[in-house]
Amino acid sequence: MIKFVYLVKRAExxxxxxxxxxxxxxxxxxxxxxxxAAKYVRRYTVSHPVPAEQYPAPGWDAVVEICFDxxxxxxxxxxxxxxxxxxxxDESTFFVHADISVMVTEERVII
Incomplete structure (x- = not known):
């Protein structure tokens, strides 16, 4: 499976x-x-930071994962x-394309 991990910043x-x-x-x-989406996407997740005082403030507003075979x-x-x-x-209405970081991975589930 090919997994795309996007780090996204919200529109100002x-x-x-x-x-x-x-x-x-x-x-x-x-x-x-x-x-x-049903035909080609195997997994699509969106994650948003939650308060965690013991950790530094995140530099991103969301992590998006999209997986394909x-x-x-x-x-x-x-x-x-x-x-x-x-x-x-619709994407440009809520996030900044220029501020996206992406990593392409091959996911291996360990646990």
């Missing part, structure tokens, strides 16, 4: 709470709504008409 016009609400209640369902599935999803016209335009 949103509070953290507005960002989390939009991400969970608007964007994630929109992502899931396109047929290509293959590069071909990745390409088919991200070049699909539905992704490009439905999901992708």
């Amino acid at each position: 016009h949103l509070t953290f709470e507005e960002f989390v609400t939009y991400h969970r209640e608007r964007h994630a369902p929109l992502f899931k709504s396109i047929p290509e 293959s590069w071909a599935d990745h390409d088919a999803f991200f070049t699909s008409e539905n992704y490009r016209t439905v999901v992708q335009p």
Whole structure:
């Protein structure tokens, strides 16, 4: 499985709470709504920081993980008409593309 881990910063016009609400209640369902998500995506998770006084403040507002069985599935999803016209335009309403960091991994479950 190929796993993409995105570190995301919210758009400046949103509070953290507005960002989390939009991400969970608007964007994630929109992502899931396109047929290509069911066909090509094996796992899609969104994680947002919680208060943890013993740790430094995070530099990101979300961690997004998207998993595919293959590069071909990745390409088919991200070049699909539905992704490009439905999901992708929504992204810029709540996060900053220029501030995303991404790591491509091959996930190995240990426990």
